[in-house]
Amino acid sequence: MANYSNLTVLIVDPNVGMRGNLHNMLNQCDITKIEYAVSSGTAVRQLRKKPFDVILCEYDLGNGQEGQDGQQLLEDLRQNKLIELWTIFIIITSERVYSKVIGAAELSPTDYILKPFTVDMLLQRITKALEKRADFFSTYQAIMQGNLREAIRICVLGESKLPRHAGEFLRLRAELFLQLEEFEEAEKIYLQICDTERPLPWAQLGLAKSWFQQGRLDEAEQLLSGLVSQNHKFISAYDLLAKVYEAMGKLGAAQSVLNDAVGQSPHVVRRLRRLGEVALENGDAESAERSMKQVVAKAKYSEFRDAEDHLKLVQALIKKGDATQAAGVIRDLEKSLRGNPKMEACRLMSVAMLYEATGNAANAVEELNKAVSVCSETPGISSKSLIALAQHCLSNKLDDAATNILLGITSDINSEVTTNMAMDIFEKADRHDLAVNMSQQLAQQVKDLLRQASEKAALGDLRGAVSIMQEAVHKAPENIQVLEASANMMMKQLDAMGWEHGVGEQIRNVLDQIKRRDPSYLQLFEMMKSYRALQAKYGIAATA
Incomplete structure (x- = not known):
């Protein structure tokens, strides 16, 4: 038997007897570095302090009472990035209600075990998970370091050297191309898998994702509609189909699809x-x-x-x-x-x-003014909520407040709200004057940002300059001159401070944007030449 003495395990179970049984089973497997969490809350607090190799989590964390279950805990941990890609998460349950089981499986735990089970069964599951983790560990490391191209290279090697995982490496490679926004490359992989007599559902879903991102909504809708009709339990397909309908402006259809998905899970x-x-x-x-x-x-x-x-x-x-x-x-x-x-x-x-x-x-106006003030100082408020606040401000003739809210949204580089979307809110409210005013303010803000970035760079603060340029790009994503200035500033940072995979990918994406907007743009050739020279300087031209 392999030596598991250095393995760290977190048991998440509200039942003291079950915790004891699991502890004894693990001890019989020579696993002794064991800690407990009696609820989802205590599990989160422990995982914030340190990572664990394995998490054994009871499904019913409410101990029969109302409370968060293991599936919801897994969702929280993944969405808030409290567990690494290589963390082994096993759900333990006696729950045989199919909707709950599929819900847990849909969120992709490493495995789940139905009670009752033996020591040998538990050891077998842990061993299998550890072996797979070892096979994928270098890929996960590259992803965590932001080096997605290296991860793709490792996946290609894995497909040939580890044929038992060839399908999973291929799938991961396609997903990495989606993350890199190279949707046509992802599409090629998915088409290769789908061009068989029995195409795999996950490949059909991936193909639909690539089409969705390319704006090929009708093709994505047709593929996904067939997919959910043939695979009623494939919940992720429902989710994407709802997104497609939203993008098509068919909110009723999107709601119906999501309602069906909730019925299944x-x-x-x-x-x-x-x-x-x-x-x-x-x-x-x-x-x-x-x-x-x-x-x-x-x-x-x-x-x-x-x-x-x-x-x-x-x-x-x-x-x-x-x-x-x-x-x-x-x-x-x-x-x-x-x-x-x-x-x-x-x-x-x-x-x-x-x-x-x-x-x-009168009271509405008073509270709206307070809300605008507090929201400006509160990070994390969603764009949708802020847009709703701006719309209520417009309804109550608080024009300046509405404008400031939307200008604030367009200043957030993490916001999905574009400047055109923000101005469209004024147009729909029949306030063209405010849309024109906002456009003028945005243009001036972009000029100010370019000046501030130049000043930062002159002082040697290249990271600060790049950060400011990113905000300028978010405010003026259609402006090729702003895109050019952003790419040049990022290349200046890499030249002076060393290669960073994330910044390298941002440069590549900006150059692709310029090429899509104007393939004959005069400076594009020199910029591509400078980018390739940077890659060669750091010895990564073959993988980037």
């Missing part, structure tokens, strides 16, 4: 949240209320509660015309999320919307 919070958001946008207040109530209830025991869930529930209730229940949700928000960094901003937005809905214009 009813315990995933992020999907319930998305269903609530789409239903709200589609004007279906009752469905939005139903979904957001479930989200609030299920997230109650999570370490990652989001105050915006209460805000969305308030919006649904207001749209439904239930001011009394909306006021109750606001009270619960204030009570149950006291200390949450987003609580006050969400409370003020909720109160302002409730005042507006009940005809109290």
